[in-house]
Amino acid sequence: MREQAGKIFDQLLAHIGLTFISLLIAVAIGVPLGILIARRKKLSGTVLGFVGVLQTIPSISLLGFMIPILGIGPKPAIVALFLYALLPIVRNTFTGIVGVDASVRDAAKGMGMNSKQILTKVELPLALPVILAGIRTATVINVGVATLAAYIAAGGLGEFIFGGIALNNTNMILAGAIPAALLAIVLDFILSKVQKINLKKLRTGFWVLPVSIILLSSFYLLPNIYGSKMLAGFTPEFMGREDGYLGLKKVYHLNIRNVVISDAVMYKAAYEKKLDVISGYSTDGRLKAFDLVVLEDDKKIFPPYYVAPVIRESILQQHPELENVLNQLAGHINDSVMTELNYRVDYLKQSPDKVAKDFLMEQSLYKEPLNGNGAIIRIGSKIFGEQYILAAMYTMLIKGNTNLQVETKTGLGGTKICFDALTNNQIDMYPEYTGTALLVILPTPETAIKQLGESEQKIYDYVQQQFQSKYNLKWLKPVGFNNSYCLMMRREQLKKLNVSTISDLVKYLDKK
Amino acid sequence: MSVKRKTTIVVDRVSKIFGNKVAVDNISFTVDEGENVVLLGTSGCGKTTTLRMINRLTEVTSGSISVAGKNIEDVSPEELRRSIGYVLQHNGLFPHYTIAENIAIVPELLKWPKQKIIKRTAELLEQLRLPQDYLSLYPQQLSGGQQQRVGLARALAADPPVLLMDEPFGALDAVTRAGITHEFCQLEVLKNKTIVLVTHDIREAFDLGDKILLMDKGKIVQEGSPADLLFNPVNNFVSSFFEDQRMQLELNAVLLKDIWDYLPSINQGEITDGIIEIDDNVWQALYLLSNKKNKSIVLHNALTEEMKTANYDSLFTAFSDYKQKRYE
Numbered sequence: 001m002r003e004q005a006g007k008i009f010d011q012l013l014a015h016i017g018l019t020f021i022s023l024l025i026a027v028a029i030g031v032p033l034g035i036l037i038a039r040r041k042k043l044s045g046t047v048l049g050f051v052g053v054l055q056t057i058p059s060i061s062l063l064g065f066m067i068p069i070l071g072i073g074p075k076p077a078i079v080a081l082f083l084y085a086l087l088p089i090v091r092n093t094f095t096g097i098v099g100v101d102a103s104v105r106d107a108a109k110g111m112g113m114n115s116k117q118i119l120t121k122v123e124l125p126l127a128l129p130v131i132l133a134g135i136r137t138a139t140v141i142n143v144g145v146a147t148l149a150a151y152i153a154a155g156g157l158g159e160f161i162f163g164g165i166a167l168n169n170t171n172m173i174l175a176g177a178i179p180a181a182l183l184a185i186v187l188d189f190i191l192s193k194v195q196k197i198n199l200k201k202l203r204t205g206f207w208v209l210p211v212s213i214i215l216l217s218s219f220y221l222l223p224n225i226y227g228s229k230m231l232a233g234f235t236p237e238f239m240g241r242e243d244g245y246l247g248l249k250k251v252y253h254l255n256i257r258n259v260v261i262s263d264a265v266m267y268k269a270a271y272e273k274k275l276d277v278i279s280g281y282s283t284d285g286r287l288k289a290f291d292l293v294v295l296e297d298d299k300k301i302f303p304p305y306y307v308a309p310v311i312r313e314s315i316l317q318q319h320p321e322l323e324n325v326l327n328q329l330a331g332h333i334n335d336s337v338m339t340e341l342n343y344r345v346d347y348l349k350q351s352p353d354k355v356a357k358d359f360l361m362e363q364s365l366y367k368e369p370l371n372g373n374g375a376i377i378r379i380g381s382k383i384f385g386e387q388y389i390l391a392a393m394y395t396m397l398i399k400g401n402t403n404l405q406v407e408t409k410t411g412l413g414g415t416k417i418c419f420d421a422l423t424n425n426q427i428d429m430y431p432e433y434t435g436t437a438l439l440v441i442l443p444t445p446e447t448a449i450k451q452l453g454e455s456e457q458k459i460y461d462y463v464q465q466q467f468q469s470k471y472n473l474k475w476l477k478p479v480g481f482n483n484s485y486c487l488m489m490r491r492e493q494l495k496k497l498n499v500s501t502i503s504d505l506v507k508y509l510d511k512k
Numbered sequence: 513m514s515v516k517r518k519t520t521i522v523v524d525r526v527s528k529i530f531g532n533k534v535a536v537d538n539i540s541f542t543v544d545e546g547e548n549v550v551l552l553g554t555s556g557c558g559k560t561t562t563l564r565m566i567n568r569l570t571e572v573t574s575g576s577i578s579v580a581g582k583n584i585e586d587v588s589p590e591e592l593r594r595s596i597g598y599v600l601q602h603n604g605l606f607p608h609y610t611i612a613e614n615i616a617i618v619p620e621l622l623k624w625p626k627q628k629i630i631k632r633t634a635e636l637l638e639q640l641r642l643p644q645d646y647l648s649l650y651p652q653q654l655s656g657g658q659q660q661r662v663g664l665a666r667a668l669a670a671d672p673p674v675l676l677m678d679e680p681f682g683a684l685d686a687v688t689r690a691g692i693t694h695e696f697c698q699l700e701v702l703k704n705k706t707i708v709l710v711t712h713d714i715r716e717a718f719d720l721g722d723k724i725l726l727m728d729k730g731k732i733v734q735e736g737s738p739a740d741l742l743f744n745p746v747n748n749f750v751s752s753f754f755e756d757q758r759m760q761l762e763l764n765a766v767l768l769k770d771i772w773d774y775l776p777s778i779n780q781g782e783i784t785d786g787i788i789e790i791d792d793n794v795w796q797a798l799y800l801l802s803n804k805k806n807k808s809i810v811l812h813n814a815l816t817e818e819m820k821t822a823n824y825d826s827l828f829t830a831f832s833d834y835k836q837k838r839y840e
Contacts, residue, residue, distance in 0.1 A: 101607075103600055107600055107605070108617075109569060110598035110600065110604070112593035114590050122606060
């Protein structure tokens with residue numbers, strides 16, 4: 001934590017830099033564009049419509065679109081932020097200039113000003129408060145959207161927020177969220193003051209503003225991420241975990257340039273050679289889709305992650321039949337089966353329901369729903385394919401074997417959100433992994449972890465006992481597969497470098 | 513009045529067509545140096561378009577206009593406009609400029625030296641009877657009438673020989689308007705200017721115009737002095753245009769010297785109560801009479817040093833005699 005705390009200032013500067021570089025570009029392009037469409041009103045509908053559409057693209061998917069074109073890191077983040085900042089700036093410039101009193105413009109022309117003089121001496125100064133309001137809106141939007149830049153390895157305060165959500169670490173979330181919120185408030189306040197200084201002084205403000213924007217932009221010294229031999233991409237969660245990057249450094253002495261990146265775009269980035277090594281899950285369907293290979297964990301730092309349904313004790317007491325029904329799945333799915341199922345969902349884009357149903361039928365576990373009218377069981381899941389499939393399977397098992405009803409609450413962000421939902425009685429059960437429980441949910445002391453070693457049974461027992469006593473939650477039987485953390489690389493690069501274990505990779509990296 | 517003056521503005525067979533609407537239809541007129549010409553008509557008659565074509569805020573569709581002997585097409589629009597004063601209905605003062613800066617716009621465009629601009633600004637403020645400490649104020653801190661005067665000062669800043677005024681008092685309330693119109697007639701700085709003024713207000717046209725061009729549907733219906741339009745209307749449109757205010761307009765348009773010959777010679781022994789010059793009009797004489805106890809005043813002919821006495825009866829008799837003569 002202390003190490004992370006030292007990073008807050010750096011990430012704050014990176015955040016300010018990201019915000020203002022994109023803002024600078026947006027002002028440089030947006031204001032002239034606004035002036036152009038104010039002069040040629042026929043264009044205004046098209047241009048405003050276009051920048052308006054840009055605004056409606058969800059930020060994370062816009063970042064996703066950027067990766068094939070611009071790779072990962074600051075470039076796509078800046079472009080995406082720039083696109084978001086465009087609408088308020090273009091629209092306000094247009095509105096501001098069109099809103100200049102017609103008689104004032106007429107007088108300027110009648111006095112013998114040419115069109116450039118009318119623009120610089122009359123239209124822009126009079127439109128300035130409105131233009132500034134647009135820049136102010138864009139700034140606040142950008143501070144918010146820039147947190148998402150952490151998803152594509154551009155840094156910023158988002159790293160803490162996503163890391164914190166993934167690691168069930170509230171302090172870490174706040175370490176990102178509070179400075180981001182303060183930044184938005186402070187910038188908004190400063191710009192509101194700039195907006196209100198009297199018209200006369202605005203002429204000086206005209207120069208102060210671009211200069212300060214450029215100054216703030218320089219906070220973001222573009223990290224030289226393309227220079228090194230290999231580049232790793234790790235999720236925010238992986239970065240902060242003992243059984244993740246911290247363990248890699250300690251046990252393997254791995255020293256590799258790395259960026260923080262979202263799980264959603266990481267595999268694709270690896271496939272497109274933007275990244276060489278990524279963290280991931282051993283049953284991820286994208287392993288198959290993008291032809292990636294898992295590096296063997298020869299020093300065993302990644303503990304086993306066996307999945308099992310975690311359910312509230314009180315629900316089991318009310319509906320004891322649930323235990324047997326849910327345990328039907330135990331032992332049916334191994335690693336390669338799960339990878340295949342994930343592949344169908346993540347890559348072949350089949351619905352999790354269809355994949356779940358097909359599998360259950362194959363295994364003769366499927367029964368037509370009884371459409372009972374019993375109590376409602378609320379099943380949660382984290383926000384990725386595997387959890388959706390498991391949630392769907394449990395739903396079908398419950399509906400087919402009992403007269404209970406099921407409500408699914410899929411897509412609960414990360415571990416923390418899922419677990420909090422369970423303990424706060426928002427859901428009744430969700431599939432959890434033993435390793436996650438051990439290292440993320442339970443603050444397990446390091447000595448206890450050492451004692452447990454790699455024994456899957458010992459870990460399962462420990463976790464089950466802890467959950468029972470601390471939270472009144474029960475772990476049912478494990479499903480069978482082990483979705484542990486792993487490092488993975490492209491198959492051809494792995495072959496070329498003749499690397500198969502993490503130690504091999506470390507050796508290769510240390511060679512030069 | 514017989515002094516032959518130079519012609520300053522020549523409008524020659526000018527038309528303006530917007531899309532398929534004819535706004536100005538083949539009109540011609542001239543404005544002499546120092547003359548005040550009023551373009552009068554209802555809205556949409558083409559009077560403002562005509563005015564705006566003179567400083568090329570609107571380009572002519574056909575025909576030609578020359579100002580001070582130069583075809584306006586031969587000068588760049590900016591240069592032309594800097595040499596012609598322009599006063600707008602909604603004053604069009606720059607809200608982000610102080611009064612001083614507003615007045616200095618054209619001199620700045622003409623790149624006058626700083627010192628000269630400061631001197632000229634102060635001078636104009638004085639001529640337009642505005643306090644010097646207004647220079648650092650912003651337009652919105654002034655009243656409507658004061659703003660209009662600043663607008664006039666701005667138009668006069670570079671001392672242009674020609675002024676174009678588009679409903680200069682149109683945005684003011686009736687009381688302010690009457691006051692400023694009156695003041696306007698007195699302003700020394702405007703005495704030698706060639707002025708083309710657009711208005712829809714008949715009183716204003718009669719008060720300010722040496723010559724009135726009555727326009728309708730893009731054409732000049734009649735051109736002449738106020739009295740010409742009143743007493744020799746060319747058609748029904750012209751006579752009906754003035755019908756509502758005819759009596760007052762006529763009394764205003766007829767000068768005492770016009771009816772001099774119709775007045776009885778001096779009536780000895782009459783007790784008079786005031787004196788008026790015969791360059792003033794009948795209305796003014798009646799107004800003076802209405803304020804006097806003895807209902808009789810002296811008319812003074814400054815050229816011949818002759819005098820006559822007049823009362824309501826003799827004035828009205830002479831006035832109607834004069835009118836009959838005019839209409840014949």
